[in-house]
Amino acid sequence: MEKLIEDFSLGLFVWQLVLFVGLVLLLRKFAWKPILGAVEKREESIQGALDSAEQAKKEMENLQADNQRLLHEAKMEREAMLKDARDLKNKMIEDAKGEAQDQANKIIEQAQATIESEKKAAISELKAQVAGLSIEIAEKVVREELSNKDKQEKLVDTMLGEAKLN
Amino acid sequence: MRLKIALKTLTLLLFFTNFISFAQEHHAEGENTTDKRTEIKEYIQHHLQDSYDFGLFSYETEAGEQKHVGFPLPVILWDSGLKVFSSSKFHHGEEVAEVDGNFYKVHHGKIYKVDGPEGEIVLDEEHHAANDKPLDFSITKNVFTVIIVGLLILLLFSSMAKSYKKSSMPTGAGRFLEPIVLYVRDEIAIPNIGKKHYKRYMSYLLTIFFFIWIINLLGLTPLGVNVTNNIAVTFALALLTYLITTFTANKNYWGHIFWMPGVPWPMKIILAPIELLGTFIKPFSLLIRLYANITAGHIVLMSIIGLMFIFKNWIGSSLSFGLAFVLSLLELLVAALQAYIFTMLSALYFGSAVEEHHDDH
Incomplete structure (x- = not known):
């Protein structure tokens, strides 16, 4: 210990103190501040780049999800539209069918009515002709009958008899 | 920590075995080799001392x-x-x-x-x-070396700082130095001082780390410079650590020294002088550790090299050559390790000085 104290050199101590403090101050100004500043700036920029990459990735994912959703929606819409169209088509066919049926029924009905009226007309005409013919025949028969006096009386009697009976 | 202890034990062991072997042979052999031994011993003594001229060899x-x-x-x-x-x-x-x-x-x-x-x-x-x-x-030779190392560090790091102006990636020596700077920041300063305060101490910590490391490495070159084994040099460095700790300390730090919270009041009175003494002992241990490690390393290395001249036969000399080589490698590690320990402990003391108040004790 004594030897240590004896060996202690004040000059060296003072020089070391002064030089080292000077070195610290000089280095702080010319080296450490710029170096640490630059390193920190670089680290920040790396962190920033990483963050923005992460952000971009997230946005990309969102976008993709959106796309997926849109695509899905579009598909649904298309399907709905197709369904509507199909329904409409079916309905139209159905409607058309119904109308045609109605129309046909109507036509058939009309035809039947016409046939009926024609038939009636024909029957009445037939009746008229039959009546005419009957009258003619009756006229002829009556003429023949009334050609003798007996017969005329007899007829009147019969007729009267009949009328009374009625 | 374990590595440090192991290294120290190894260094001490080598140191002592060396002394013992010296002492034993001293009795066994004659006058001629004793002269050689005294000469080597004096040479080592001379090497460990500062000198007024820069002698390369004689x-x-x-x-x-x-x-x-x-x-x-x-x-x-x-x-x-x-x-x-x-x-x-x-x-x-x-x-x-x-x-x-x-x-x-x-x-x-x-x-x-x-x-x-x-x-x-x-x-x-x-x-x-x-x-x-x-x-x-x-x-003196040491002051001259300090100036040279200072200039070297200044040149190295200001050119590194300049390279950042051109691009955000370092070029040249900066490529090698930047990871070390970042290591000091991320592994020494931030864990010990905390994210809030570490920036104030970075200049000192970085300077002391590179200063001790480079000057220790220079001590291993055949130039024969030997700065950190001067107690005046390590004392100056430890004094700076002490002054920075003391003048940047907050209320909490002084509170823990003079009125330790969480212990009964008679204990507080007993603890106060102990804690106060502790504030001196901590930087004192810094100066002794650096001084002793480097001095021991140099003595052992030079003694083993000196053994080559004493043995003067091919087995002993080649053995000491191998040992000297291995020890040089160890010293290379010690040079960096001592710089790391000094910086690490300085950061630890700064950290305790600016530690915020905790309620958990």
């Missing part, structure tokens, strides 16, 4: 003359007036330097004032020099 010429290769550094003394002169005047501590009519001599790595050109150091009973000591602010 050798002995055929004429028996000692040649030193290196360059002198300025000596700055305050001895009733500023005295500045080149350390070459000392001729590696062998001669007396004359400056403005005053005479100075180097004795055990310190400058003393002597009476005249032929003046000698007067020793007292305890073999301490009794001469006057002028205030010494010389640019």
Whole structure:
């Protein structure tokens, strides 16, 4: 210990103190501040780049999800539209069918009515002709009958008899 | 933590085994090798000490003359007036330097004032020099190394800072240094101090980490510089940690020192001086830890290298060479580890100084 104290050199101590403090101050100004500043700036920029990459990735994912959703929606819409169209088509066919049926029924009905009226007309005409013919025949028969006096009386009697009976 | 303890034990073990082997051989062998040993011991001692010139290596010429290769550094003394002169005047501590009519001599790595050109150091009973000591602010080898390392760090990191202006990625040396800077921030500063306050301390923590690390690494080079094994250097660093802790501490920190919450009041009175002492002991442990680890590492490494010259046979020398190589690798780790520990513990103390109040105790 004594030897240590004896060996202690004040000059060296003072020089070391002064030089080292000077070195610290000089280095702080010319080296450490710029170096640490630059390193920190670089680290920040790396962190920033990483963050923005992460952000971009997230946005990309969102976008993709959106796309997926849109695509899905579009598909649904298309399907709905197709369904509507199909329904409409079916309905139209159905409607058309119904109308045609109605129309046909109507036509058939009309035809039947016409046939009926024609038939009636024909029957009445037939009746008229039959009546005419009957009258003619009756006229002829009556003429023949009334050609003798007996017969005329007899007829009147019969007729009267009949009328009374009625 | 376990690694640290293991390393320390290993270092200590090597240190002691070395001493023991030295001591044993001392008795067994003759005078010739003892000289060699003293020489090596002195050389290590010399290496661990600061010096006034930057010596790279020295050798002995055929004429028996000692040649030193290196360059002198300025000596700055305050001895009733500023005295500045080149350390070459000392001729590696062998001669007396004359400056403005005053005479100075180097004795055990310190400058003393002597009476005249032929003046000698007067020793007292305890073999301490009794001469006057002028205030010494010389640019010694260590100060010079600190300046060089400071400039190196400044150059390295200001150029790294500039490279960020061109692009947000570092270029050149920054590629290697940036992960270390980030490590200090993310693994040392933020976990210990907390996200809220750590920015205030980053300059100090980063500087101290790179300073200790680089200067420790430089100590492992053959240049023979050895800064962090000076107690003055580690003391200055620990003092800064202490001052920063003390002056940035919040009410909660002082509350825990002087009036520990959650204990009965007699205990509070007993705890207060202990806690106060703790605030000094913590940075003190920092300075001792760094000093002791680096010093021990250097002593062990140099002793093992020195063993090569003592053994002088191919088995022993190659064994010590292998050991020195392995130990160098270990020291490489220790250099970084000590920087890490110093920074880590500083951050821990800062963290306790700015810790917010918790109700959970």
